[in-house]
Amino acid sequence: MKAIYSLLPLFILFHSPHHLSAANKIDVSSAQTGQFSITISNTENIQCFQFTVRSSGGTIKNLVKTDRLLQNGWTTATNIKNDTVAYVVVYNLFGDSMVPGSGGCIMFNCIPKGNSPTIIISIDSVKGTDSRGNYVELTTNHSNYEFQKKIGQIFSSQNTSNVQSIGNFPNPFNPTTTITFSLLENAFVAVNIYDVCGRLIMVLNYGELYEGTHSFQWNGKSADGRAVSSGIYFAQIKTHFETVIHKMLLTK
Numbered sequence: 001m002k003a004i005y006s007l008l009p010l011f012i013l014f015h016s017p018h019h020l021s022a023a024n025k026i027d028v029s030s031a032q033t034g035q036f037s038i039t040i041s042n043t044e045n046i047q048c049f050q051f052t053v054r055s056s057g058g059t060i061k062n063l064v065k066t067d068r069l070l071q072n073g074w075t076t077a078t079n080i081k082n083d084t085v086a087y088v089v090v091y092n093l094f095g096d097s098m099v100p101g102s103g104g105c106i107m108f109n110c111i112p113k114g115n116s117p118t119i120i121i122s123i124d125s126v127k128g129t130d131s132r133g134n135y136v137e138l139t140t141n142h143s144n145y146e147f148q149k150k151i152g153q154i155f156s157s158q159n160t161s162n163v164q165s166i167g168n169f170p171n172p173f174n175p176t177t178t179i180t181f182s183l184l185e186n187a188f189v190a191v192n193i194y195d196v197c198g199r200l201i202m203v204l205n206y207g208e209l210y211e212g213t214h215s216f217q218w219n220g221k222s223a224d225g226r227a228v229s230s231g232i233y234f235a236q237i238k239t240h241f242e243t244v245i246h247k248m249l250l251t252k
Helices: none
Strands: 025-032 035-042 048-056 058-065 074-081 085-092 101-112 118-129 145-148 163-169 177-183 187-195 200-209 212-218 231-238 243-250
Touching: 025 048, 025 118, 035 048, 035 200, 048 058, 058 074, 058 085, 058 200, 085 101, 101 118, 101 200, 163 231, 163 243, 177 187, 177 243, 187 212, 200 212
Parallel strands: none
Antiparallel strands: 025 035, 035 101, 048 085, 048 118, 058 101, 074 085, 118 145, 163 177, 177 212, 187 200, 187 231, 231 243
8 A cells, every 4th residue: 555654643645746637526415413424436446535524513423434434444544623623534454446436435423512503514625545646636515514403302311211122033033133222312322233252243323313112123244244153242222321232142
């Protein structure tokens, strides 16, 4: 991997006399209330790229890889400053390139600050290189993405559990099970699957859920689509105020 390793901090120094130009674009959009998705569309092979996410009226939380970055070798280095600016570098550990295509790469939450009526998200400082270290032109909409605060009432009592009646059926299961739980009030919820070694296997939900009963199906596969081995797994239901764990058994 060339021209990738100079981070100051988490900024890549791109030095190349060559300049490749094509319709390569990074954009940000709202996936659901309070949750944002960053997508990349490229017509050239890209081995490394960086961008900056800025928030006005909200704090940036919980950046995770999605879709195109779940393939082998892709990783991120992220530095969040003052909860409002995220510097993100994306690169491949094996020196592989991202082939032309389009899809999501990063998802994150933005939580309103105080009584701010709106949150404004923007993306800038976009740069990229190919496998030979050539500069790859990446553009973005540069315009602010603004949405009205629709978070709803945040669960106010930290002494009372918001997550209720968690379970999965069937249990034991092979290869699919449905995880069910209830919320007393609206909340940002991550529904994750972990193995007994504490490794994250799959993210089933990452965003706001409304009060009531919710069900998520897990097909016994990891995020990269591979069937996992039999054994004990844990469903983690995580909100801002609490984390609930439920044990499951996969048999084969």
